[in-house]
Amino acid sequence: MPGLIRRSLLIGGAAAALGGVALWRWQKPGATELVYDSDPAQVLDIQYPRGRAAAPVLVIFHGGDFATGDKADIEVWPEWLDAGIAVVRVNTRLSGQAPWPAQADDALAAVVHLQRSGADIGLDPARMVLMGQGAGAYLAVTTALSLVEVGLVPKGVVSLYGPMDFSTLDADVKTLGRTPARGPADDPASPESRLLGFAVGAKRDAARAASPLARLERMAEPLPPILIRHGDADAMVADLQAKRLREAWIAADPKAVIDYKLVPGAGHGGAAFETGEVRSDLLAFVQQALG
Structure with a gap:
């Protein structure tokens, strides 16, 4: 019963937030852009596969240090659509528009919007x-x-070369003996500090508390399968971040399915994550997870 109550509250809250948003008609095939809340930045687009059946969904969030980037930067692989999967690309407010946790709230609101409206928009x-x-x-x-x-x-969840704990970003790069590819995350002007609204180095515990790793330490629920890929030469976000995500996922749910690999010679993103073995692994994982 408590879980049902929590679900009702979440969906009810999203419905209230979306009260002023117009209903949208879905068109297939091709891409459709939807507004999921009232800010101009709170939009997503859907690229549909061929066919008339309700499609399973891959939701993708773009990179850009929370300060730049756009959903249009994400390439929609034709293999997803060929496999009958709809691809949703999401924009959230950037750190220059609103501080954390606005981005987390937006991401969740976008997903809840898809869950509530799925039957009406072919998903x-x-x-x-x-x-x-x-x-x-x-x-x-x-x-x-x-x-x-x-x-x-x-x-399922897919994490590609992501930061998972801002409080250790600088220490991790130093531990691995890499020359940092950018300025310190601890600095007040860093993307992470601008996102949180305070200098990571001055409030390390608070930065840690905002992280997925801190949340995992408090969880005991069964977790979904996760695929983690990170470059073993990444000098911006050290691969120790990916290792800690794997360890925290296991600690929270020892039975969870985890597909974890470091990508040899890869830095922060790039072609290594779009071709070859990584591409094959991603396609296989997502298709298996979606059944």
């Missing part, structure tokens, strides 16, 4: 995988945990 929201690149991975994992907490567990 099967009961079959959904969340995926993110860089900063988008932070949002994908955070959103998945929010859904788990209210009993709306996604079918």
Whole structure:
């Protein structure tokens, strides 16, 4: 019963937030853009596969240090559509528009909007995988945990070279002996500090508390399958972040399915995550998760 109550509150809250948003008609085939809340930044687009059946859904959050980037930056692989999967690309407010947790709230609102409206827009929201690149991975994992907490567990999660704990970003790069690819995350002007609204180095405990890893430490619910890929030469977000995500996922749910690999020679994103073995792994994982 408590889980049902929490689900009702979540969906009811999203409905209230969307009260002023017009109903949208869905058109197939091709892409449709939807507004999921009142801010101009709170939009998503859907690219549909061929066919008339309600499609399972891959929701993708873009990277950009929470400060830049757009859903249009995400390439929609034709293999997803050929497999009958609808691809949803989500924009959230950037850090220059609103501080954390606005981005987490937006990501969750977008997903809840899809869940509530799925039957009307040609989607099967009961079959959904969340995926993110860089900063988008932070949002994908955070959103998945929010859904788990209210009993709306996604079918899978994909984390690609994402930061998972801002409080250790600088220490991790130093531990691995890499030359940092950018300025310190602890600095007040860093993307992470601007997102949180305070200098990570000055409030390390608070930065840690905002992380998916801290949330996982408090969870005991069954977790969805997760695929984690990170470059073993990443000098922006050290691969120790991916290792800690794997360890925290196992600690929270020892029975969870985890597909974890480091990508040899890869840095922060790039072609290594779009071709070859990584591409094959992603396609296989998502298709299996969605059934």
